[in-house]
Amino acid sequence: MTQTTPLPTPRLGEPYLLTPGPLTTAYSTKEAMLKDWGSWDADFRAMTKSLCNQLVALAGDTKGEFVCVPMQGSGSFSVEAMLGTFIPWDGKVLVLANGAYGLRAAETMKYLGRGYTLIDKGDYMPPRGDEVAAALDADPDITHVIVIHCETSSGILNPVAEISEAVYAKGRKLLIDSMSAFGALPLDVNEIRYEAMVSSANKCIEGVPGFGFVIARRSELENAKGNSHSLALDIHAQWAYLEKTGQWRYTPPTHVVAAFLEALRLHAEEGGVAGRGARYTRNRDVMVEGMRELGFETLLKDRWLSPIIVTFFCPADPNFVFNDFYEKMKQKGFIIYPGKLTVVDSFRVGCIGRMDEHVMRNVVQAAKEALAEMGVTSAAPPAAAIAERAKLAA
Template sequence: MKSATDGPLATALATPAATCAPPAKGEPYLLTPGPLTTAFSTKEAMLRDWGSWDGDFRAMTAQLRHSLLEIAGDTLGNEAGDYDCVPLQGSGSYCVEAMLGSLIPRDGHALVLANGAYGKRIATTLRYLGRAHTVLDKGDYLPPRAAEVERMLDADPSITHVVAVHCETSSGILNPIEEIATATAAKGRKLLIDSMSAFGAIPLDVRKIACEAFVSSANKCIEGVPGFGFVIARKSALHEARGCSHSLSLDVHDQWDVMNRTGQWRFTPPTHAVAAFMEALRLHKLEGGQPARLARYANNRDVLVAGMHELGFEPLLNARWRSPIIVTFFSPAHPSFNFELFYELMKQQRFIIYPGKLTVVDSFRIGCIGQVDEAVMRRVVQACATSLQTMGVDHAAPPAAAIEERKVLADAA
């Protein structure tokens, strides 16, 4: 058996450490799809207290809404444009439920495009809401395609809405949202998008992608902290949503109406998270906006995948569908590999990775977003090499059957 001091592992272990240090002494990098590593100035913005009813905070909320509409391509802003932005307290799943419960009528019928845990969560949410729904489940490897959507819409005229996940982070797949939007519009249905882990980095321009609404969260590609999300929706849809919601707290129409009339959130807002988000928005714009953020994240992904490949790791997805948000890797077939130990060894080196969320194969995930760059990603690969060496794993190749299954499914896509 080849020694761990030979070959790719030895090369990675000999690579000089990068000079990019964690954002604060002792603080780890969060290589997850959010919460993620934030800039020091974003954290620092939370040191001030804000009055939720005060004029300064109301102005902050107005600017937040306007800035998000600009990123979404509605450059006329929330007074003259076709869309408006409605921030909502809570996690991303709260905002997804708010969008579904407010914008799908109680007699509506949703086609859910699922290829991972978050598409399935949408279906579960609709079941709780009592909304009729049909699920197109593509498994963990494959994206939903336009032709499939068209066939299902033709087969069932009762379907009123299509719900799609922009980036399915349980596998790291980037779904073809443009072709899905085109197919949905061609069939006269309305598209709702869960862009939780994509907006701010992956293009989502409402002038080019016909959608009724989409949702995202503060602690994803804008690189803020957890505490709220937002719904960006057509104003016509927001008007039609009056009286539709099953919930007072998650009523998007009511939140929108109160914000437009008073400038205030209906209930206690996450003031510190909003302040942090304003700084995150400033840094997003300073970096060059969505195109620059996409370029950095994509480079992070490419550096990571290349380095991990040298160690023998294989990504779950082929390059065509691999997002720049998070990469899923097959767990090594080596009998000495143990993910729980691998996780702890990575944590000791100040890298928090993510367990796999697949049902058919052992895997783990490494995020590419947040305040990290290619130097950090090289350090991640080096930390993986060190961890493997500690465990006595001399090569990280996955089971042959996993690679064969990936090939078969990739050909099918």
């Protein structure tokens, strides 16, 4: 789907958030938060039920085998809740990492005091199915695998279908952190097998921050009672209370839920996962092409570039100072994202949110003007960065 006319601006004077969330939202999504709701009221309970039903439908379940459980807090709260609820105390997790969020999952397991092992691919490459299969063969104690669908610290889109096949061929179970991908990239339960996945309101469905959600196989959730390390982060207890009362166990972010329902309406209006993903892909392609014409180079080769966020090397030109570049981009109406790599200097430009290819062309023009104002004559990265990428990606 190619946009023929620009999307309406989010709000006069607001900068666009070129980040992996929070992100730029539609004005009608903001407006939905102007009404107060009672968390115990029947109207709000109906809103929660609608939210859960729509999310399960987005995951492709038509047989009633999966349920949705919303959880208060940021996405990381829901990731910890998923790991703490579905990994039994005597379980062991294979964590697949190729960036900060995979490593955060490993750190979470350490805090939970449960067994885990790690495949760390660094910043440049995805974990592959054959590596997963070999690791599972080598350690029969592993019961679960967790993978990040889109690793936004680098922008890598990981091959979750391939990984799922490897996991279930070895008789293990898969958990997916699809925080920055669900709603724009396919994760159909009929095509990719998993026990549970986690995402957040303020990502590809274009809501605002305040809650995450877990979509889980009902039978797996039923068997998870007593696993959790936490009162507030117990997904089984949250689900059981929702089933019994229609209410969240503790105070829900009522305004955020109202905004999310409007965001879901817009998502469906755009064509669902396929329509949203097509716009984001076009955003990426237009922006990457333009930035490369300016001399910038992407961290990743095209094969692994996600339509969620793209990482660029910082220019080698001594006049380039990221903080100055950031401020100039902000003055021109665009908030970009610092890099999160451990080896080279970089920055990130998000492709998601209420914006289209017309906005992305303006992003490129803003970058061009910012470089000129800084006296940067070349956006080419340091030779050492390219050499490091070649070495690590070999």
